[in-house]
Amino acid sequence: METxxxxxxxxxLIVFSVLTVTTNKILRAAVYLLFxxxxxxxxxxxxxxxxxxxxxxxxxxxxxxxxxIFSILxxxxxxxxxxxxxxxxxxxxxxxxxxxxxxxxxxISKYTFxxxxxxxxxxxxxxxxxxxxxxxxxxxxxxxxxxSILLLAAMIAAxxxxxxxxx
Amino acid sequence: xxxxxxxxxIIIVSTLMFFIGVYGFMSRKNLITMLMAxxxxxxxxxxxxxxxxxxxxxxxxxxxxxxxxxxxxxxxxAAVAISIIINLYRNLHSIDVEDVNKMKH
Numbered sequence: 001m002e003t004x005x006x007x008x009x010x011x012x013l014i015v016f017s018v019l020t021v022t023t024n025k026i027l028r029a030a031v032y033l034l035f036x037x038x039x040x041x042x043x044x045x046x047x048x049x050x051x052x053x054x055x056x057x058x059x060x061x062x063x064x065x066x067x068x069i070f071s072i073l074x075x076x077x078x079x080x081x082x083x084x085x086x087x088x089x090x091x092x093x094x095x096x097x098x099x100x101x102x103x104x105x106x107x108i109s110k111y112t113f114x115x116x117x118x119x120x121x122x123x124x125x126x127x128x129x130x131x132x133x134x135x136x137x138x139x140x141x142x143x144x145x146x147x148s149i150l151l152l153a154a155m156i157a158a159x160x161x162x163x164x165x166x167x
Numbered sequence: 168x169x170x171x172x173x174x175x176x177i178i179i180v181s182t183l184m185f186f187i188g189v190y191g192f193m194s195r196k197n198l199i200t201m202l203m204a205x206x207x208x209x210x211x212x213x214x215x216x217x218x219x220x221x222x223x224x225x226x227x228x229x230x231x232x233x234x235x236x237x238x239x240x241x242x243x244x245a246a247v248a249i250s251i252i253i254n255l256y257r258n259l260h261s262i263d264v265e266d267v268n269k270m271k272h
Contacts, residue, residue, distance in 0.1 A: 003171040010180045017184050017207055021191030026200060033203050036184075040210050043177070047221045049231055056213075059238050064206065064245045071249040072199060075256040083263065085196050093193035101186040105179055113174050113223065120225035131228065140232050147239045154243035162250035164257075 006046065013039045024081050026072055034065045051125050174222040177214065184211035198252050198262045202245065209241045 016035040023029050037060045044053035121127070132140050184207060191204030213234040220230025256262050 006172050014183055017187040021187055021204055029200055059242050067245055067249055074253055075262055082197055085194055090194050093190055097186045097190040104182050108175055108178050115222050116225055118226045143236055147236055151243055154247050158246045158250040162253050
């Protein structure tokens with residue numbers, strides 16, 4: 001049962017990723033991106049990382065996609081078709097990408113991973129919060145605080161850059 | 168760990184997704200669609216981190232926290248990139264990469 005669900009989700013992921021980078025209407029590309037992000041959250045749910053899946057849904061699917069759609073509405077007519085890039089560029093980049101993908105997949109299939117048989121740790125929100133804010137071993141207080149400063153800096157930068165200049 | 172699924176399958180899916188993102192980044196001209204391709208790439212490496220964490224080292228959660236921080240950085244990056252794009256559109260009335268060479272002066 002779980003294998004079937006896994007393959008269905010992978011098919012959704014790949015198909016909608018391809019549609020995201022090949023469709024001609026920009027608003028549709030944003031909606032297809034939303035589908036791939038939701039499918040990724042489904043992966044996290046299957047691997048029993050519920051908190052990460054919830055963060056993925058709220059930040060990516062709820063935040064970033066809405067931000068992208070807003071910027072599309074501010075900069076384009078909705079029905080406008082994207083300018084087509086030339087054939088040669090498309091074909092050459094497709095060739096490079098295919099080559100890279102084949103090399104990486106070949107390497108992965110050669111390598112033998114040793115799955116661990118240990119039982120997973122507690123993945124409840126309580127345990128995650130304690131580990132995020134702990135000073136001790138395997139604590140993540142420093143990156144947590146650095147991220148908070150980074151988010152503040154990004155917010156101020158976005159406001160200043162996007163603000164209208166005075167005439 | 169997903170029952171009946173090897174780690175290789177998950178990594179192959181995320182590899183395909185990453186290279187689709189690379190293709191989008193190279194073949195598109197519009198800045199917003201290029202940003203979407205970058206989001207695809209970030210997303211695929213997040214899948215990788217979580218899969219390695221879950222299959223190879225389930226006793227601690229480094230991959231989990233790493234992907235949490237990557238998601239936060241992706242959000243910050245998207246906000247700044249989109250404000251730059253809106254500012255460019257206001258000045259140039261176009262957001263194609265070939266028109267933004269004025270930025271270097």
